[in-house]
Amino acid sequence: TQLLEQSPQFLSIQEGENLTVYCNSSSVFSSLQWYRQEPGEGPVLLVTVVTGGEVKKLKRLTFQFGDARKDSSLHITAAQPGDTGLYLCAGAYSGAGSYQLTFGKGTKLSVIP
Amino acid sequence: GAGVSQSPSNKVTEKGKDVELRCDPISGHTALYWYRQRLGQGLEFLIYFQGNSAPDKSGLPSDRFSAERTGESVSTLTIQRTQQEDSAVYLCASSFVGSNQPQHFGDGTRLSIL
Numbered sequence: 001t002q003l004l005e006q007s008p009q010f011l012s013i014q015e016g017e018n019l020t021v022y023c024n025s026s027s028v029f030s031s032l033q034w035y036r037q038e039p040g041e042g043p044v045l046l047v048t049v050v051t052g053g054e055v056k057k058l059k060r061l062t063f064q065f066g067d068a069r070k071d072s073s074l075h076i077t078a079a080q081p082g083d084t085g086l087y088l089c090a091g092a093y094s095g096a097g098s099y100q101l102t103f104g105k106g107t108k109l110s111v112i113p
Numbered sequence: 114g115a116g117v118s119q120s121p122s123n124k125v126t127e128k129g130k131d132v133e134l135r136c137d138p139i140s141g142h143t144a145l146y147w148y149r150q151r152l153g154q155g156l157e158f159l160i161y162f163q164g165n166s167a168p169d170k171s172g173l174p175s176d177r178f179s180a181e182r183t184g185e186s187v188s189t190l191t192i193q194r195t196q197q198e199d200s201a202v203y204l205c206a207s208s209f210v211g212s213n214q215p216q217h218f219g220d221g222t223r224l225s226i227l
Binding site: 030031042043045103104108 | 117144148153154155156157158161163169204206210211213215216217218219220221
């Protein structure tokens with residue numbers, strides 16, 4: 001069973017602060033996706049990273065894929081209340097069942113105005 | 114444009130009853146997934162359909178759980194003889210084939226077993 005650890009599990013910060021969320025595995029991902037989920041809704045894809053060392057930016061969000069493709073991070077600059085939600089990373093592993101995504105338990109972010 | 118549609122949005126039922134959850138995927142998406150999300154948890158893979166291939170049922174937690182999909186259309190997830198531990202949000206997602214393809218999720222069915 002592939003395990004994907006996310007940290008921290010909960011994060012409460014003031015508007016304007018910066019934060020980083022981490023996603024780690026002992027196995028190598030073929031690709032990794034980050035999703036954001038709001039209460040009562042399904043997750044929505046933010047980004048997919050494929051290449052080791054890759055960095056992608058989405059406005060104030062910066063996503064980084066580790067060189068060894070075993071870890072990833074999401075950094076939010078100057079957090080806004082609209083960033084509040086559950087952030088999920090999901091990894092795809094090579095080989096049999098590679099269409100499956102293994103999801104982390106998520107980081108629940110609260111941005112206080 | 115239609116996204117993934119799930120019904121019902123909420124379902125409350127008594128322990129021991131059978132329930133059927135429905136998922137309408139995005140047209141053209143050959144891959145369809147069912148997940149379970151318990152309160153405060155991540156997504157737990159249940160089953161995967163791709164076209165007319167045999168489904169991957171490796172995530173189904175017990176033989177009380179089953180799912181069907183006809184071709185590339187609607188899918189139903191059935192839970193027989195429900196137990197209280199079945200209470201969760203059941204999410205359906207569809208995508209084009211490929212692990213890098215984004216999965217498009219419905220808003221889920223919140224199932225509560227009394």
